[in-house]
Amino acid sequence: MAEHDDQFPDAAEVLFRQVYPNWLTEDGQPSSQAFYPWREVDKGCLSVDRSTLTTPAEAHALFTAPKPAGFEQASAGVWGLSITEVVEVGIAPRPDRIDATHEYPENPAHALLEYPSANPKGWKGLGRRLKVKAADRGCLHPKDER
């Protein structure tokens, strides 16, 4: 049994990924750059939210709402990847609940996708693969604009 099986018993659970506005085309296609960690601060991990604990709309609202009610980040929309999809490309999902601080609200649905540390050069390729899978599923929020 894999480690994630305990933490994510439902392989069909979808992980929500926020896409930065510049990484969305005018016809609603996300960049592969939204699906791999590229910043030092990311430490090889990508933030997502769990569908068993939140909805795409709630996740988007929390992500974009001004502090301290939200995280005051920019997002043009929410795309999703299933547990199966991330695991089969070699990425390990892990729950990463965020507790409230004086600056941010709590986010119990937060999780991280850990990219294989042994091969950081392969992360871009993983991003390309995940982009295709996310695009297959389509934009989860806002639905009416996609």
Place this chain on the structure above:
Amino acid sequence: MFRVGEAQKSAFSWRHIRIGLKNAGRHRDWNRLAQQSAGLEAGVSVNRTLNCHPEFVLSGPTKIIPDSFLDLTFDGGRFLDHSIPVEVLSELGTVQHLVLRVARHLFLTAHPTRKRVPRGFVDAAQLHLISSEANCFTAHLDRSTEIVEGSEFLASGRDLAIRALGAASTGEGLPGDFPPDALELLAALGSKLDDDEFLLVARSANDSLSARVDQSTRAKLAALIKRPLERAESLDGEVEQMDDLAHRYVLRTRDGKRIEVPFEMAQRDSVVLALQWRPITRVRVSGKLVFANPPRMKNVEDLELIDDERAPEIQVAWTRIESFDDIRDGWFSGEGLAPSAHATSVAKMVLARLLIENPTLPRPQIYPTPLGGVQAEWVLGRWATEVTFSAENEPIAAAATHADTGIETVMQFNSGEVSLDRVSPLSDWLRTFTE
């Protein structure tokens, strides 16, 4: 009795009637006589059209089949449907000039004390299209029957011109008495012909003195007289460079040939526009192409701006890239460099050329990168492909990953391989994912 207006085709033609009357010595009033002969009332004109049998039905007594001064038969290609493009008719004028030039030379050679041809000689050399035949397209040309001093040299000039054309087609040397100052006209004949067409120049329909002119014989002639071959061409290409002072530009055709083309002031704005908007805006020029090294065009008759079929898609891509001008450093939560001018300009040109040269390649999805570059992505089947243009002058990075199998291909194209004017290696690489 002649009847007018019946559709029934006749073995006779308007030419035959005119010539018959002309032979009767009354050519100055042919039309009136023909009308009378046809039983027409005064004021009713006789229908004469090119390339058709006239709506004349002759039940008259005698067939008159005269010789014309010169018959030009255009065959093959565009002439197979029994018509002739108007622009090709200028070949008839070339023939007239050629005959006159050679005849003048022969006259002056025969009269060494004379400096000029006699009065009326030039008028006597005027040729008239008197009829045509609906075979491919045969133009029967006749000249005035007025007798002027030396007019017999016109027939000699015609014959010498035909012999010279014949010699060129067989690769023999030109007749010794052929005048050097007529070489240019000789070489110009047939310049309007396409590769699959030929022109038969004959003294008359039933005469053995004839010569065939096609692009092959014209090339032989050009080699024989040591002049570059010239032919009428319509070229389609990009304005690659422009020399404003010299009033000329370099046209790059789709197959990569570079041709120097002159322009007139009235055409300058169009040339500048084509240069600014390449590769999506091209020019189509018609004129005489000189097969020199390098090839050049002269006598440009027409210049037209044309947009590539994919211009609307490319405009959308360019608008997307131009929107990156509004992005500032720190655009991604305080991180991320604004796309550089180098990245955006290279991306615009290379992507435009990729779409033009690869018609099946869809318009890419385009994004800024945090390192100041521009990323273009395509999902081609199950292949996620991307091309990244860096902020500085680094190689163009290309990568493709199969979404299901994870098979990955990574490429780099340096500026020597892919440039603003050449994208074929990158285009070929992308094509492997669309086939």
